[in-house]
Amino acid sequence: MSGLTQTANSDTGRTVISVDAMGGDRGPAAIVAGISLSAKKNPDIAFILHGPEEQLRALVARKRNLDGRVEFRDAPDVASMDAKPSQVMRQGKSTSMWSAIESVRSGEAAAVVSCGNTGALMMLSVVRLRKLPGVNRPAIAVLWPSKNPQGFNILLDGGADIRADEGDLLQYALMGASYARNGMEVAHPRVGLLNVGTEEHKGRAELKAAHDLMARNADGSNFEFAGFVEGTDLPGDKVDVIVTDGFTGNVALKTGEGTAGMIGAQLREAFKFSPLSRLAAIMAYTSLNRLNKRIDPRRVNGGVFLGLNGTVVKSHGSSDATGVSAAVKLAFKLGQSGFSERLAARVASAVSLPQDDPTSTSADENE
Amino acid sequence: MSGLTQTANSDTGRTVISVDAMGGDRGPAAIVAGISLSAKKNPDIAFILHGPEEQLRALVARKRNLDGRVEFRDAPDVASMDAKPSQVMRQGKSTSMWSAIESVRSGEAAAVVSCGNTGALMMLSVVRLRKLPGVNRPAIAVLWPSKNPQGFNILLDGGADIRADEGDLLQYALMGASYARNGMEVAHPRVGLLNVGTEEHKGRAELKAAHDLMARNADGSNFEFAGFVEGTDLPGDKVDVIVTDGFTGNVALKTGEGTAGMIGAQLREAFKFSPLSRLAAIMAYTSLNRLNKRIDPRRVNGGVFLGLNGTVVKSHGSSDATGVSAAVKLAFKLGQSGFSERLAARVASAVSLPQDDPTSTSADENE
Numbered sequence: 001m002s003g004l005t006q007t008a009n010s011d012t013g014r015t016v017i018s019v020d021a022m023g024g025d026r027g028p029a030a031i032v033a034g035i036s037l038s039a040k041k042n043p044d045i046a047f048i049l050h051g052p053e054e055q056l057r058a059l060v061a062r063k064r065n066l067d068g069r070v071e072f073r074d075a076p077d078v079a080s081m082d083a084k085p086s087q088v089m090r091q092g093k094s095t096s097m098w099s100a101i102e103s104v105r106s107g108e109a110a111a112v113v114s115c116g117n118t119g120a121l122m123m124l125s126v127v128r129l130r131k132l133p134g135v136n137r138p139a140i141a142v143l144w145p146s147k148n149p150q151g152f153n154i155l156l157d158g159g160a161d162i163r164a165d166e167g168d169l170l171q172y173a174l175m176g177a178s179y180a181r182n183g184m185e186v187a188h189p190r191v192g193l194l195n196v197g198t199e200e201h202k203g204r205a206e207l208k209a210a211h212d213l214m215a216r217n218a219d220g221s222n223f224e225f226a227g228f229v230e231g232t233d234l235p236g237d238k239v240d241v242i243v244t245d246g247f248t249g250n251v252a253l254k255t256g257e258g259t260a261g262m263i264g265a266q267l268r269e270a271f272k273f274s275p276l277s278r279l280a281a282i283m284a285y286t287s288l289n290r291l292n293k294r295i296d297p298r299r300v301n302g303g304v305f306l307g308l309n310g311t312v313v314k315s316h317g318s319s320d321a322t323g324v325s326a327a328v329k330l331a332f333k334l335g336q337s338g339f340s341e342r343l344a345a346r347v348a349s350a351v352s353l354p355q356d357d358p359t360s361t362s363a364d365e366n367e
Numbered sequence: 368m369s370g371l372t373q374t375a376n377s378d379t380g381r382t383v384i385s386v387d388a389m390g391g392d393r394g395p396a397a398i399v400a401g402i403s404l405s406a407k408k409n410p411d412i413a414f415i416l417h418g419p420e421e422q423l424r425a426l427v428a429r430k431r432n433l434d435g436r437v438e439f440r441d442a443p444d445v446a447s448m449d450a451k452p453s454q455v456m457r458q459g460k461s462t463s464m465w466s467a468i469e470s471v472r473s474g475e476a477a478a479v480v481s482c483g484n485t486g487a488l489m490m491l492s493v494v495r496l497r498k499l500p501g502v503n504r505p506a507i508a509v510l511w512p513s514k515n516p517q518g519f520n521i522l523l524d525g526g527a528d529i530r531a532d533e534g535d536l537l538q539y540a541l542m543g544a545s546y547a548r549n550g551m552e553v554a555h556p557r558v559g560l561l562n563v564g565t566e567e568h569k570g571r572a573e574l575k576a577a578h579d580l581m582a583r584n585a586d587g588s589n590f591e592f593a594g595f596v597e598g599t600d601l602p603g604d605k606v607d608v609i610v611t612d613g614f615t616g617n618v619a620l621k622t623g624e625g626t627a628g629m630i631g632a633q634l635r636e637a638f639k640f641s642p643l644s645r646l647a648a649i650m651a652y653t654s655l656n657r658l659n660k661r662i663d664p665r666r667v668n669g670g671v672f673l674g675l676n677g678t679v680v681k682s683h684g685s686s687d688a689t690g691v692s693a694a695v696k697l698a699f700k701l702g703q704s705g706f707s708e709r710l711a712a713r714v715a716s717a718v719s720l721p722q723d724d725p726t727s728t729s730a731d732e733n734e
Contacts (some may be wrong), residue, residue, distance in 0.1 A: 113444065134605065147629065159563055162571055195525055195618040204529055231621025236628040248618050250563040252610075254598025255619040256626040262514065262602040263630050280647050 014046040014069070015336045017328055020100035021051035022078040023116025025318045029059055032114065034324020035070070036063040040334070041325075045332050048103045050075050075099040079120045081317060088120035089127070095245040097121060099330040101128045104310040110335025111325045112310035113302075113327045115319050121312065122160055122305060129310040132344050137161045137168045138307035139246070140166075140314065142180050142253055147237040155234060155242045157251035158303055166210035169193065169243055171347065173214050175240035175306040177223035178346050182339040183304070183317035183330065188222065192229030192239035194248060203228065221350050253318075304334065307347075311340045381413040381436070382703045384695055385476035387467035388418035389445040390483025392685045396426055398482065401435070401691020403430040405699070408692075415470045417442050417463040442466040446487045448684060455487035456494070458554050464488060468495045471677040477702025478678035480669075480694045481675045482686050488679065489527055489672060496677040502715050503526045504535045505674035506613070507681065508546050509620055517551045523607045524602060524671055526617035533577035536560065536610055538714065541583050542673040543592035543608035545713045549706040550671070550697065551607075555589065559596030560605035561615060570595065581610075585706040588717050669694040671701065674714070 005360040019029040019035060035047050046069045049056050053074035060066050076097040085240040092098060097116050103109040105128050114121050122138070131138055139157035146153040155214070156176050157164060164172070173191045180189035193211055195203040210226065215357055218225035226239045231252055236241060271281035305312040311334045315327035334340070385404055388395040394606050395418055402414050413436045416423050427433050442463040446455040459465060470476040472495050481488050490506070499507055506524035513520040523543050524531060531539065540558045547556035560578055562570040578595065585592035593606045598619055601609060611619070626649035638648035668690040672679040678701045682694035701707070 016402060112400070145629070147632075162563060194618060196529060196614055229534060231618045231623075232625035232628070234622050235625045244618075247563055248615055251598045251615050251619050252622040255601050256598075256622045257598035258602045259623040259626045260567060261599070265514075267634075 010048060012046070014044050015332055016046045016048060016103075016105035016109045017331050017335065018048045018100045018111070018112040019050065019054055019115055019328070020096045020114035022075075022096040023081065023114060023317075024315070024321060025115075025323075027080070028056060031319050031324055032059040032063065032066075033054070033321035035328060036066055037321050037325040038328040039063075039065050039069055042329070042332065043068070044336075045328070048073060048100075048109055050099040050103070051078075051157070052076055054117070055062075068098040073099050073103070079116050080126075081117050083117060083120060085117075085119040085123035088117065089123060098124055098128070101125055101310075101312070105129055109272075110311060111331035111340075113315055113324070113331045115315045115317055115324070115327075118159070118303075118314055118316075119305065121314055122135075123308075124307055125308055125312045129308040129312070132307050132309060134347050134350075135171055135175075135209050135307035137164060137171070138305055139172050139175060140303045141176055141306050142249075143304045144234055144253070144256065146235045147198045147353070148240060150186055150240070152184065153234060153236075153240060153242060154180055154184075155244070155249055156248035156306065157244065157249050157252065159234045159246045159252055160305070162245065162246035162247040166206050166213050168194070169206075169210035170213045170217060170247070170350075171307065172243045173217075173223065173225075173226070173241070174221055174346055174350050175343060177221065177305060179238050179339070180291060181222075182337045182342060183334055188224055188226045188242050190226045191218070191241040191243060192233060193225045194242055194244035195228040195230065197228065206291070210243075217350060221346070294341050302330040304330065306343065311335055311339065376450065382699055383413045383415060383470075383476045383693060384698050384702065385415045385467045385470035385479040386417065386695070387444075387463045387479070387483055388416050388487050389425055389463040390481060390684075391682070391691075392447065392448070392482075393687060395423060397424040397687050398691055399423070399430065399433075400688035402695060403433055404688050404692040405695040406430075406432050406436055407682055408582045409696070411703075412436070412695070414438070415467075417470075418445075419443055440466050440470070441545070446483050446491075450484060450487060452484075452486040452490040453546050455460050456490060465495070468492055468677075468679070470678070472496055478680060478698035478707075479517055480680045480682055480691070480698045482682045482684055482691070482694075483680055485526070485670075488681055492675055492677075492679045493673055495677040496679070498675050499676060499711050501559040501717070502538055502542075502674035504531060504538070506539050506542060506670055507670045508543055508668070508673050509616075509670045511600065511601055511620070511623065513602045514525065514718060517553055517609060519551065519602060520603075520607060520609060521551075522611070522616055522620065524611065524613035525620055525675065526613045527672070529612065529614040531573075533573050533580050533613035536564075536573075536577035536612070537580045537584060537717075538674065539590055539610045540584075540590065540592070540608070541713055541717050542609060542710060544588065544709045546671060546701075546706070547607050548589075549709060550701055553607050555591055556607040557591045557593045557605070558608040558610060559593045559600060560594040561609055561611035561619070562597065564595065564597065571665055577610075582716060588713070615688035656693050665705070666668070669697040671697065676707065677709070678702055 014115035021031045048071045050073045077094040077095040079095045083218050098184045100112050104112045140160045141156040143152040156172050177189040180186040214225045303314040313327050313331040388398045389676045415441045420439045444461040446462045446464040467479050471479045507527045508523040509525035521543050523539050543554040547553040558633040581592045670681040680694050680698040
């Protein structure tokens with residue numbers, strides 16, 4: 001089954017990424033164009049591609065730079081965009097999504113990328129990869145353009161679970177900090193807890209409990225706890241990681257997306273208004289392009305599922321080649337750094353920390 | 368006490384707005400400049416100004432167009448920006464905020480505007496004006512720039528209360544729709560309930576209950592219920608009113624604010640990059656100005672407290688003259704339309720609606 005994978009993985013030293021070729025709004029051609037883009041930029045990457053094999057082979061054959069770097073796994077069915085997770089579970093093994101996760105489960109690939117249905121991807125990932133010991137609710141970590149030097153902040157949970165108690169929020173802090181270290185080279189991440197005000201007397205009861213828990217665990221877990229933050233800090237430089245429940249996180253992300261989209265549309269309209277403004281737009285082309293590049297959602301494409309035995313990157317459903325390539329890049333980076341194993345060690349060490357004695361032990365500093 | 372008010376209110380037919388001159392970040396000079404701007408544009412407006420009388424008289428004397436249009440109420444103390452609401456309650460009657468609310472309570476003014484501490488203003492407003500019969504939690508309604516013809520959407524609750532059950536959310540729908548009719552001339556507002564997805568099976572249990580309650584009450588209460596909406600719809604044109612609890616609403620608003628602010632800053636930076644882009648910025652000046660005017664938060668300044676016996680407009684703490692004038696304009700519009708009385712009638716009629724029989728009666732169509 002895996003002659004080619006062996007080659008890609010062991011003999012060439014390439015990191016193998018498992019890619020679900022189906023389920024994206026633009027079909028498998030956009031996915032193949034995306035991995036071709038990644039292969040062009042990165043000689044150390046190889047792929048296992050999941051979907052209807054014949055169709056995929058034809059698409060890959062047209063990209064010369066993918067020669068010898070792609071292995072196929074035939075999967076005739078697609079987990080559709082509007083299917084409920086439970087329906088996808090019933091479809092099960094025949095879907096490209098299931099198959100793609102399987103390659104991570106078996107150790108053939110270092111990480112998996114899918115543009116498919118988020119709910120279904122999360123459910124299959126939990127069922128097949130299983131939660132890390134000590135993790136109650138896995139979370140989706142999303143990158144958001146920010147004023148920080150690394151260019152992005154991490155928000156979690158972006159919508160895996162609408163609930164989160166104080167223990168879950170502490171786990172999110174640990175997992176988000178670990179992601180910032182391994183995915184973004186932030187050595188000592190600053191973590192904030194999202195609330196409606198920064199005063200300690202404000203907000204919901206579980207947030208006060210989570211505040212205390214995070215303050216007590218920060219030192220031993222190699223992050224700095226910055227206390228409560230507000231929605232305005234999401235694109236700011238006060239913290240690197242913002243922790244909240246999946247309901248609030250999802251609303252915040254979508255509000256930010258909607259606002260950025262509206263401003264972009266009005267900016268384009270403003271420049272179309274008169275011949276002079278059209279000329280100005282041409283002159284300002286590089287400036288506007290620079291801005292666009294900075295806030296282009298395709299370049300921050302990839303929600304990472306945290307808290308599982310394996311790295312799963314959810315790419316946007318409407319991703320084009322640029323978007324898919326960004327998600328693959330993220331999967332490669334996390335896969336290569338052994339992120340999943342480091343995160344597991346980090347969570348395990350925090351779980352063993354007696355919470356009433358913050359001085360008792362320290363987490364694994366190898367992370 | 369009220370010779371001048373009598374003149375302003377009864378004899379001249381002017382609508383009187385009560386203004387808390389203190390508590391804003393820029394001091395009373397910005398407030399006086401703001402009401403002067405309003406007086407210039409609107410001959411039908413008069414003011415009662417609350418704060419240290421001597422200081423305020425000196426500031427008003429410098430604005431010719433305020434001659435004979437301002438009455439003073441001496442109040443030596445200020446409800447400070449970082450005071451807890453309970454501290455302001457203890458300070459009580461001597462603050463300009465208390466005094467400003469008092470003018471609405473007594474019927475001397477049609478509405479009150481304050482730039483002070485939101486929590487304190489809400490607490491004093493609830494204590495002095497009292498909640499409308501049938502209202503459990505008052506809400507803060509905030510305007511947000513949108514693609515709709517009226518230019519703005521209404522979001523509530525923007526942060527008055529971090530909790531809201533299904534009954535509260537129905538009240539918010541009624542109050543928000545009433546605000547859209549009276550403050551923005553939207554005859555039959557479309558109301559959406561904020562959730563993490565638009566499918567009916569998604570989200571928290573209380574949201575499903577609120578969904579059903581709103582669907583049953585929409586016809587009798589003269590609004591169209593559009594079902595669940597997402598964060599992306601906040602600046603969109605799918606609905607006119609978006610209903611959520613004060614925690615989620617506050618996070619959404621602040622995330623939108625932060626995102627708009629970050630893009631604005633990067634846009635300015637992009638245009639400073641090179642001599643050519645600086646020239647382009649000059650040429651694009653009117654286009655950028657048009658955009659700026661559309662998304663300028665100062666022009667949508669004013670959170671309205673809904674659910675009280677009287678209209679209270681909270682202006683941003685950092686409001687300059689333009690911002691104060693926008694808040695005064697909103698207070699004038701709502702005060703003149705008899706919004707507070709209409710809202711009371713609307714809420715009362717909905718409360719009397721037996722919720723298990725949606726066909727039994729209909730709300731007051733005079734609203």
